[in-house]
Structure formats: C-alpha cells, structure tokens
Amino acid sequence: MRQRIFQVRFPFFSQQRTVSEAFVQLEDQLDAAQKTSEPPAKRARTSTVTEPTAAASAGPSKGEEKKRKMQIKKIFDRLKKECKTDTCKFQGTTKSVKVDEVLEVAEFDALFSGKGVLIQPTPQNKPTSTVTIIRFNSAQAVALFGDEYKGLKGNSWTRGGGPSFSKSVKLGQVDVEIQSMEVNYSKNTMKCSIKFEVDAPEAGYCRGPSGRSMGWMAMF
Numbered sequence: 001m002r003q004r005i006f007q008v009r010f011p012f013f014s015q016q017r018t019v020s021e022a023f024v025q026l027e028d029q030l031d032a033a034q035k036t037s038e039p040p041a042k043r044a045r046t047s048t049v050t051e052p053t054a055a056a057s058a059g060p061s062k063g064e065e066k067k068r069k070m071q072i073k074k075i076f077d078r079l080k081k082e083c084k085t086d087t088c089k090f091q092g093t094t095k096s097v098k099v100d101e102v103l104e105v106a107e108f109d110a111l112f113s114g115k116g117v118l119i120q121p122t123p124q125n126k127p128t129s130t131v132t133i134i135r136f137n138s139a140q141a142v143a144l145f146g147d148e149y150k151g152l153k154g155n156s157w158t159r160g161g162g163p164s165f166s167k168s169v170k171l172g173q174v175d176v177e178i179q180s181m182e183v184n185y186s187k188n189t190m191k192c193s194i195k196f197e198v199d200a201p202e203a204g205y206c207r208g209p210s211g212r213s214m215g216w217m218a219m220f
Helices: 010-038 061-083 105-112 139-150
Strands: 097-103 117-120 131-137 153-155 172-184 191-199 213-215
Touching: 061 097, 061 105, 061 153, 061 191, 105 131, 105 153, 105 172, 131 139, 139 172
Parallel strands: none
Antiparallel strands: 097 191, 117 131, 131 172, 153 172, 172 191
16 A cells, blocks of 8 residues: 655745744743743741830839829828827837738739838748738838828827826827838738838927927926
8 A cells, every 4th residue: 555645845935934933932832831830929028926015015004003003092091090190109219000901912013013122032031932021111111102102290299107107198290200111911811911110200309298398308
C-alpha cells in the first residue's frame, strides 16, 4: 500500500512570517502564564501587640483615687475626734490613739502599699505571715494623709493626785502632732488597726485656771 504524503506548500516568505508570529504569540502566552503563577507580594507584618494606653499606665482610675481619698479622710477624721475627747488628756507626755477599720486586701494595698517602713512580712522577718506591719515616722504619716492633714487639736490638762488629791483640770486647746504611726493588718480577718503616737508640745507650758502662767507646773 502506498503511503500518501500530503505536503502543504507555502511560499518561503509566507512560511517564515507565520512561524515568527507563532513564536511571538507563544512567548506572550508564557509571559502571561508566568505572571499569573507568581505568588502575591508579601504584606508587611502588622503587630497585634498594642501599646498600653495613657490611662492604663497612669495608675489608679479616678474612681479608685476618689475612694482612697475618702478612706484616708475617714481615718483622719477618727483621729481628730479621738484627740479631742476628755479621755485623751495631753499632760506633757505622748498619748496613744487607736483607730480600727475593716479593709479588703485591695483597699489596704491602695492605702499603704509602698509607704512607710515594712516590718512584716519580709524575707528576714516572718516571710509567710498573713499579718502586715508597717511603721511611719512623723513626716511619713503626714505625707500619707496629704491634703487631708489640716492640723490636729487636743486639750491640755493638769495632772491630778498629789498630796491634795486634786482632780485633773482642763486648761485649754492645744495643737497636736503625730509623732509616729503603726499599721497592723490581718489578711484573714481584714481588720486594720492603726496606732498613733501623738503629742502636744504646748501642753507642757500653759496657763492654769486662774489665768496665771504655770509653766511646767501645769502638769502637777
């Protein structure tokens, strides 16, 4: 059987032009395919970590600060009241005044944490204790009360007794100062006991009931 061979004859120039156009078309298709297969450009990674806002880093909120100031005022008002009672007689010696409050742990920390001198618990003194003891000197106590510290008043008294068995006599109002302060707080009972040591320097030199200056004799 004869094999038939079909030949398509093209003019030389016509055939060369057709092949050239085919190569150009093929290159265009390859370029297009390569562009579509390229991975998309990577986007710049954006961090999901947000910086702390000014409000978060500024400390306690306005509501918390207001509550703290109210508690400080309450304690100072109790101290003022106790200093003026007839049972707190300033006769030339330091007097102890005790104020008790019930505070949650967060409230106690807001008032006293980082202030004064921590006595207990510390690494050297009862580190696992649930009772916190903090001591304040005069300047530290005044700084703790801040704007609420507007001065204290008490009453100077003569000392009773002696050969005549006389009674103590109230001599008049005097300025009172905080000498020291100790805070004792139990996390278990949430009881906060604050012991103030207060003194009236003027009580050692004042006038007697007759109006005559009695100096240190006013104590006797």
